Amino acid sequence: MTTVAAYAVPAPKAPLERTTIERRPVGEFDVLIDIKFAGICHSDIHQAREGWGEAMFPMVPGHEIAGVVTEVGPGVTKYAVGDRVGVGCMVDSCRECDNCKTGQEQYCTGGGMVGTYNALDKNGEPTYGGYARAIVVDENYVVRIPDGLSLDVAAPLLCAGITTYSPLKHWNAGPGKKVAVLGMGGLGHMAVKIAHALGAEVTVLSQSLRKKDDGLKLGADHYYATSDPKTFEELAGSFDLILSTVSAPLDFGAFLSLLKTDGALVNVGAPEEPISLNLFSVINNRKTLAGSMIGGIAETQEMLDFCAAHGFGAEIELIAAEEINEAYERVLNSDVRYRFVIDTATI
Template identity: 50%
Template structure:
């Protein structure tokens, strides 16, 4: 099946119209006409080969909402016309311990990611959601609750699950005290989700002037991380801190704000921390620094169902695919509140 898409053909090339071939429908496949696709910082990083492992041409996009066009004969959970989602993965071995536990993103054989990956069944390159349609094995397709706006729901497939997973893992509930570092695509979802779970929620930010937005999104308090008196007043308060900062930064100022046995969870940055961590702040308070990477399929469906029940979607700016290169430039300047979403009907233009 030939479909239209936008692709980058080199690190310096702008994304441009591209035609690609989707595989023949397997017995367990769901063929999806894509309606909306969120734009993630990972899309930009991989399109420009910031990590050094991009395979070109690359069609980004792993926050996909669409409608089922066709199903294979063994598919039982979906039918033609269903509104569905696809996130960061499209397959895994399904046999290893992480997969059996529902952590397909940590598959021992390596998950097959939605783009810039290789399908282990046929060896074909995977291409993402900046396209007309996608074909995905049934086990990695998600049901979209009818209550959710499809465009606003698209970023839930990455930004949503990335912040939901640590909140779920560390049992955030009514009475929990949660702080979020950074107010971007991930941070705004962390505020919304933590508040809906019943937590007392604070935002750490370096920038004054974010109070109104933070309170609207669910924060009970805004703490300026560069204000010593505000940081001192927060000492020993938080059970969980969700750190959404996407670049190298000093985590030490936040460690004293953790309660006894509190945990700081890195979700935005995957590289080396340049500033050594003060072990005393960890040992003395039985605290921990840990990380979390997207989430498994069942956990993602749980998150979507929770969002449906609580009316939670991302704050989005909808754009045509023809504006994707300008959107990338705006993302580099943090000029988006809080997530771009592509209306894929624009591909027909």
Template identity: 70%
Template sequence: MNHTTVPAYAAPSPKAPLERITVPRRAPGEHDILIEIKYAGICHSDLHTVRGEWGDDGNFPIVPGHEIAGVVAAVGSGVTRYAVGDRVGVGCFVDSCRTCENCLAGLQQYCTGELGMVGTYGATGRDGQVTYGGYSTHIVVDENYALRIPDSIPLDAAAPLLCAGITLYSPLAHWKAGPGKKVAIVGLGGLGHMGVKIAHAMGAEVTVLSQSLRKKDDGLRLGAAHFHATSDPATFEALAGTFDLIVNTVSADVDLDAYLGLLRTGGTLVQVGAPEKPLPISPFALITQRKSFAGSMIGGIPETQEMLDFCGKHGLGADIELIRADQINEAYERVLASDVRYRFVIDTATI
């Protein structure tokens, strides 16, 4: 089944509503696979990008979507990793230089080569063509940049794992969340709810730090042992010096010094949310108890596969609300209003 153009939903310009268009897809090369996309998650990064909030006008029109779950529809002559009918996913990037130190170490998301990490949408690939994301019916990717989705995870619940899942799994694994560790997740949204599930499955004692107690029942259901409101100053007094690891998922201004105060000696606060403006931090919040402030961004191909296998083993998927393609603009407004529990997923059969 050869495709030269496929239907998709795109933002024609910054801040413009998304609309249905057609976009080109290359014919599968020797090592490419053609994926029939079944579901695509809506990530907050999609909103930031199409609204021009990260300071880059990008390659408009932009077809967002880097939480992709589907089925292999065709394979190139040299493909060895996948066969037609396999359940596969595509995450936040579709290529990298493949030769730099990070790529060779399986850390393609930190590629330092000339090509750099090629984003799934709005980037320029090695063929000089703009990449178009998962809000479409099909995508062609190199087999080495696709992931195998375990049979135990429904495809619609698996799609958000390709960004939200790995974004939380990577820091939790790197900083060794597990039995005996106290982990706090800041924010119970698309990222945060996966952080609670994964940290709990790793064996850590999980606390949710949310603006209010509105989602407390959900947090406890997802695996948190404790739930506290950050709007209450008493929370920061009661929990001072408590946590080994805090993962901040929110993309808004927060008082980093206050959150650093919740860490034990030697603890780490990891930033995975990407706010529009810089966040101030006091050196004294770090040096007085040998605390660390760190960042983390998605994961490489090996770690993303590890995450999917972990989620498959533990029966983890995202909590989703399935929508039609003609509801994308409405869903964007609801994401901005934090009115989703906890990830919108597009049924791409409706595009």
């Protein structure tokens, strides 16, 4: 076992504090990663505060991990010491169900994927995430970070990047398609960049026009305020795809009205509260209300290569570990442009 420094949530809703955790010995197919940077995802806050239900404590959050391999097991073939790598939202799955075999490990039906934190591994031990100095992960759940991406801006791609890339690809965002991104935050800003790079016509739908200049710089063609009722009149029936990145309850009927016939409203943000829906909102014009969760390992690698090829990572604010609790409050107040990233050397 290896003892490493980390930041943990000792109990539900408690502030994070510095501590130490034990990492398992490097097994035959494992890699030991010296974590350089870890992104702060809104999911970390939901789970640390039990917004999505009962969780396991102490909790070390973090599933946007970028670092360097420092040790490999004797059976490892994919990575070598010195490689630049990343770890996202999962560190294992059953590997035998149809979804795992087709590269959709995130939808594992053989017991579910093993989360990078707030989960139990196959030995029944709790997993601890990336707010730490090092992590041990099976090579099959590690991805390579291309040389064209610096590790700090690459870290958020391991969740925010793949969470938006996967549905944009699945619902065929590209030339000739009108795509709306609902929310201009950690997920939304990546959705704008990726949809633009895929060739779609991109519109941002945000509560206000406060971030309009940023949205246009990142690749949006249009920017509208959802607080203005005229937006829903002007844009009725406009979009092939709306990607909702917000984690607050919405008037889904209003946003479904913005879709064309056969359009889809896809949710990647997960509100803590149940939603209500008049089914005529989807029955009329054969619309789809759907969801999507991260992506498989192969698709995550594809996303990283795509971002590197197009020359972009996330827009980040780099912080020291002692600023994590403040960063959580700022995320809740939408006061970040657009992803906090922890310099783990400060842990």
